[in-house]
Amino acid sequence: MSTLETAADDAIRATRRVRRWGSWYVAEHRFRVMRSYAQTVVVTAIGNPVIYLYAMGVGLATLVDANLGPDAVAGVSYLAFVAPALLASAAITVASEEFTYPIMLGFKWNPVFYGMNAAPIAPGQIINGIVISVTARMLVTCGIYYAFMLVFGAVPSPAGFLAVFAALLTGLGFGAVLMAYTATLTEDTGQLAMVMRFVILPMTLFSGTFFPLSVLPGWLQWIGWISPLWHGTQLSRVFTYGAEEPIWLSALHVLYLAALLGLGWTWARRVAAGRLNK
Amino acid sequence: MTEVDDVRPAPAAARPFGALYAGNARSVMARGWRATRSTNWLVVVSGFFEPIFYLLSMGLGLGALIGTVTTASGQQVPYAAFIAPALLAVAAMNGAIYDSTWNVFFKMQFARLYEGMLSTSLGPLDVALGEISLALLRGGLYATGFMVVMQVLGLNLSWWALLALPAVLLIAFGFASVGMAVTSYLKTFQQMDWVNFVMLPMFLFSATFYPLSVYPQPIQYLIQALPLWHGVELVRGLTTGQVDAGLLWHVLYYLAMILVGLVLTTGRLRALFLD
Amino acid sequence: MIVAENLVKKYKEFAAVDGVSFEVAAGESFGLLGPNGAGKSTTMRMVGAVSTRTAGTLSILGMDPDRRGPEIRSRLGVVPQADNLDTELRVRENLLVYGRYFGLPRAQVARRADELLEFAQLTEKAKSKVDALSGGMKRRLTIARALINDPSILLLDEPTTGVDPQARHILWDRLFRLKEQGTTLLLTTHYMDEAEQLCDRLVVVDKGVIMAEGAPAELIRRYSSREVLEVRFGSDLNAEVAGRIAGMGDRIEVLPDRILIYSENGESELVRIIDAGLRPITSLVRRSSLEDVFLRLTGRTLIE
Numbered sequence: 042m043s044t045l046e047t048a049a050d051d052a053i054r055a056t057r058r059v060r061r062w063g064s065w066y067v068a069e070h071r072f073r074v075m076r077s078y079a080q081t082v083v084v085t086a087i088g089n090p091v092i093y094l095y096a097m098g099v100g101l102a103t104l105v106d107a108n109l110g111p112d113a114v115a116g117v118s119y120l121a122f123v124a125p126a127l128l129a130s131a132a133i134t135v136a137s138e139e140f141t142y143p144i145m146l147g148f149k150w151n152p153v154f155y156g157m158n159a160a161p162i163a164p165g166q167i168i169n170g171i172v173i174s175v176t177a178r179m180l181v182t183c184g185i186y187y188a189f190m191l192v193f194g195a196v197p198s199p200a201g202f203l204a205v206f207a208a209l210l211t212g213l214g215f216g217a218v219l220m221a222y223t224a225t226l227t228e229d230t231g232q233l234a235m236v237m238r239f240v241i242l243p244m245t246l247f248s249g250t251f252f253p254l255s256v257l258p259g260w261l262q263w264i265g266w267i268s269p270l271w272h273g274t275q276l277s278r279v280f281t282y283g284a285e286e287p288i289w290l291s292a293l294h295v296l297y298l299a300a301l302l303g304l305g306w307t308w309a310r311r312v313a314a315g316r317l318n319k
Numbered sequence: 320m321t322e323v324d325d326v327r328p329a330p331a332a333a334r335p336f337g338a339l340y341a342g343n344a345r346s347v348m349a350r351g352w353r354a355t356r357s358t359n360w361l362v363v364v365s366g367f368f369e370p371i372f373y374l375l376s377m378g379l380g381l382g383a384l385i386g387t388v389t390t391a392s393g394q395q396v397p398y399a400a401f402i403a404p405a406l407l408a409v410a411a412m413n414g415a416i417y418d419s420t421w422n423v424f425f426k427m428q429f430a431r432l433y434e435g436m437l438s439t440s441l442g443p444l445d446v447a448l449g450e451i452s453l454a455l456l457r458g459g460l461y462a463t464g465f466m467v468v469m470q471v472l473g474l475n476l477s478w479w480a481l482l483a484l485p486a487v488l489l490i491a492f493g494f495a496s497v498g499m500a501v502t503s504y505l506k507t508f509q510q511m512d513w514v515n516f517v518m519l520p521m522f523l524f525s526a527t528f529y530p531l532s533v534y535p536q537p538i539q540y541l542i543q544a545l546p547l548w549h550g551v552e553l554v555r556g557l558t559t560g561q562v563d564a565g566l567l568w569h570v571l572y573y574l575a576m577i578l579v580g581l582v583l584t585t586g587r588l589r590a591l592f593l594d
Numbered sequence: 595m596i597v598a599e600n601l602v603k604k605y606k607e608f609a610a611v612d613g614v615s616f617e618v619a620a621g622e623s624f625g626l627l628g629p630n631g632a633g634k635s636t637t638m639r640m641v642g643a644v645s646t647r648t649a650g651t652l653s654i655l656g657m658d659p660d661r662r663g664p665e666i667r668s669r670l671g672v673v674p675q676a677d678n679l680d681t682e683l684r685v686r687e688n689l690l691v692y693g694r695y696f697g698l699p700r701a702q703v704a705r706r707a708d709e710l711l712e713f714a715q716l717t718e719k720a721k722s723k724v725d726a727l728s729g730g731m732k733r734r735l736t737i738a739r740a741l742i743n744d745p746s747i748l749l750l751d752e753p754t755t756g757v758d759p760q761a762r763h764i765l766w767d768r769l770f771r772l773k774e775q776g777t778t779l780l781l782t783t784h785y786m787d788e789a790e791q792l793c794d795r796l797v798v799v800d801k802g803v804i805m806a807e808g809a810p811a812e813l814i815r816r817y818s819s820r821e822v823l824e825v826r827f828g829s830d831l832n833a834e835v836a837g838r839i840a841g842m843g844d845r846i847e848v849l850p851d852r853i854l855i856y857s858e859n860g861e862s863e864l865v866r867i868i869d870a871g872l873r874p875i876t877s878l879v880r881r882s883s884l885e886d887v888f889l890r891l892t893g894r895t896l897i898e
Contacts, residue, residue, distance in 0.1 A: 045595075045656035048746060052655060052665040058697030059664060070691040074682045081512045088516065096523035101381070103533040104398075108386045119384075152678045158644050159672035160695035160743070161664035231362035238365045246376035256383045261375075319645050 059161040067162060067170020075178065086182045090189035093127045097251065098193055115253060117197065117282050124195035125204050125277035126250035128186050132212030133270055135182050137241050139175040140220035141233050148224065148316060155317065164313040171220065172306065176213060183208045197282045204277035211273025214298035217305025224312040244268050249275065272297050339585055340444035347436065347449025367464045370410040377402050377528065391530060391552065392561040396476065403474040404558040405527040407465055407483065408490055408550035411458055415491040418454035419498030420514050424505060434592055443588035447581060451495045458491040469558070477560025486557060490550040493573040496580025503587040521547045546576060595620050595747055595778050596641060600650040603636050610636040612802035613650070623779040625793035627786065627884060633802040634782035635675060638751045641780060643667050655746060668696055671740030675751040677732045679724045685735060686711065686720040689742055696743040703742065710738040714768065730761025737768065748772065750781035754788060766791055786884035798891055805891040810884060817890045818882040819844045821860035825867065825874035826852045835872060842866055847889055
């Protein structure tokens with residue numbers, strides 16, 4: 042019996058590290074996987090801001106400014122107006138990649154999560170690790186985006202860099218819920234494609250991104266109010282050009298996004314625990 | 320060639336494309352149709368909504384900020400009427416590219432579908448034509464739906480718009496055959512990302528959301544060399560009723576694309592699976 | 595090392611495991627033998643501390659998996675039925691990331707990974723993609739991965755299912771080495787030859803319950819005769835012939851395609867059949883195996 046007791050004691054000691062750092066081990070794994078498509082990550086992280094800022098902030102801006110004058114949209118140039126929205130959308134794009142297929146993959150197509158769980162990693166730690174790794178990628182993507190916004194002269198306010206964190210919160214808030222939903226899928230019969238088409242695309246188009254929400258007819262404006270992208274974009278605008286809105290509304294943006302993040306994260310951890318304990 | 324040679328039952332001699340084409344692209348289409356029916360039909364139907372969302376968002380929202388736009392031919396049109404034909408062309412491109420790249424790549428590399436097809440009496444051209452035709456059929460349905468929406472919103476400014484439908488099929492055919500040719504050279508999913516890297520800027524820059532005139536001259540030339548611009552201008556000319564002989568150049572561009580794409584695809588399929 | 599008493603796992607009303615008890619001692623190689631759906635994999639998952647039991651007690655290394663899941667898993671090596679290697683990573687990388695899950699320092703994991711690649715005869719494939727490996731190689735890599743934490747117990751769920759015969763022998767050889775080194779093995783299988791090769795002791799499981807327990811040779815002695823005579827008369831005639839040879843040997847089993855006659859001496863039974871004027875199309879005398887034990891206990895063959 043004494044040998045068993047020492048074995049148990051050894052195990053308990055050895056597992057202390059894993060209980061504390063397990064989430065980071067999962068993140069480490071994800072980083073290694075991301076390295077296999079690093080090329081894509083880098084090209085999109087640099088290419089997207091250049092392309093979108095030029096197409097929307099310069100090209101499309103020519104039409105808008107020609108029609109309404111230079112400071113016509115919400116009191117700033119169209120470039121300054123649209124840039125923070127593009128930044129927040131970039132975070133949503135990263136979220137919609139990294140919180141969907143890797144989750145499907147880990148539970149089903151290439152069930153590595155079961156392997157992690159057979160090691161001392163707890164289901165909740167797997168979810169944490171994914172959130173950590175996506176946060177890192179999103180931060181880099183948004184940081185690069187912001188740098189290009191500066192290059193394009195799209196940030197009048199000195200507090201603009203805070204928009205990077207607003208975008209991060211947007212991506213994570215939306216992404217956490219998306220991750221939880223994806224985790225519930227045992228079979229991909231096109232649900233993710235539907236989410237892309239009927240949730241993410243309309244959200245990108247109707248969240249006060251390319252034009253103020255107030256321009257839309259009233260019966261479409263509700264999309265903005267529930268859209269994490271609208272909340273994130275408005276918050277980013279406060280930072281990049283001091284968009285005017287009551288302080289309680291800014292606080293609401295933060296609270297709404299944080300609540301989504303908390304909710305999605307908790308839900309995802311619960312789903313993972315249920316799925317891995319068969 | 321003697322008389323005897325002529326009566327010999329040699330299909331390869333009877334038809335110039337004998338080894339490539341068994342005249343049975345229909346069976347490839349039929350398989351594809353069955354496969355489509357057994358997948359989630361909602362996903363198939365949903366393809367129709369994507370351009371509508373763009374049209375509503377950009378037309379309603381941005382239209383309010385922009386008002387009217389001057390087209391390449393000097394006509395003043397409402398912003399929604401300006402982007403609607405562009406979105407139609409883009410939808411044709413996206414549908415064709417999706418069907419001919421992701422879908423074909425999957426069937427080629429993972430499902431090994433073509434290997435199986437080519438071990439029957441089907442030739443590579445049957446496979447290429449069958450797959451492309453099915454993609455066109457689907458694209459044609461989406462386009463018709465979108466045209467109806469345009470009509471309801473009053474964005475078809477002329478009866479010439481009726482010709483936009485065949486124009487869209489031409490565009491889709493062009494992209495599908497080139498897309499399939501490119502895909503047949505790809506080996507990994509990572510390389511598929513490069514397709515996206517080309518598509519995205521082409522989508523944003525090809526006079527889709529604003530006229531080419533905002534660019535400096537050299538960039539204009541570059542964009543005019545790319546296929547999507549030709550598609551956008553062709554469809555826009557038809558739906559806004561600005562029709563002249565110049566549109567035929569766009570048609571010619573797509574005919575050339577189709578030809579090049581088919582030749583490359585057929586040759587490549589043969590090299591991969593038959594030689 | 596492992597003590598299970600009246601272990602039960604229910605999914606809604608269906609009991610996949612229905613009151614199973616067994617003990618595994620240190621250094622022992624213990625098998626769960628049974629057909630597909632017998633509850634072997636479910637038992638394995640409970641022992642692997644990734645599935646909560648519905649009832650009964652279970653102690654692994656003196657710990658309760660419900661309370662000490664991560665601690666128990668830190669001392670286990672698990673080879674699941676279907677490989678779940680990370681196909682987005684390369685061969686050696688799979689070992690590296692897995693080692694980190696046990697909280698092992700990077701340098702130690704790297705050293706261990708190289709040793710294990712050697713052990714699994716995959717050193718030359720270290721930089722290959724996982725998908726480029728053959729089925730047997732993937733299996734060896736999964737076993738190597740399970741050994742990265744130097745486990746006290748190795749759990750193997752159908753280790754050679756779906757692997758070609760030659761690759762199977764290589765796998766057996768590797769597993770036998772582990773056994774010699776004193777690793778405690780718990781394995782499930784529906785191959786009796788595998789159970790005979792690798793298990794010191796085993797339980798025969800069917801429909802969630804244990805039918806018999808013992809060493810392979812002992813089970814054969816207890817539930818079967820020394821030899822078996824297999825005769826075939828053609829699928830239409832087997833049943834008819836069975837009536838005429840009733841009473842021969844210790845026991846007779848009539849299967850759809852052949853008749854089995856259990857006896858201490860198979861040859862003499864064959865002589866008796868021929869003396870009775872019967873002419874079997876084929877005949878074979880072989881030693882009794884666990885397959886026969888299973889047939890005796892359940893009235894069914896293992897692989898259906």
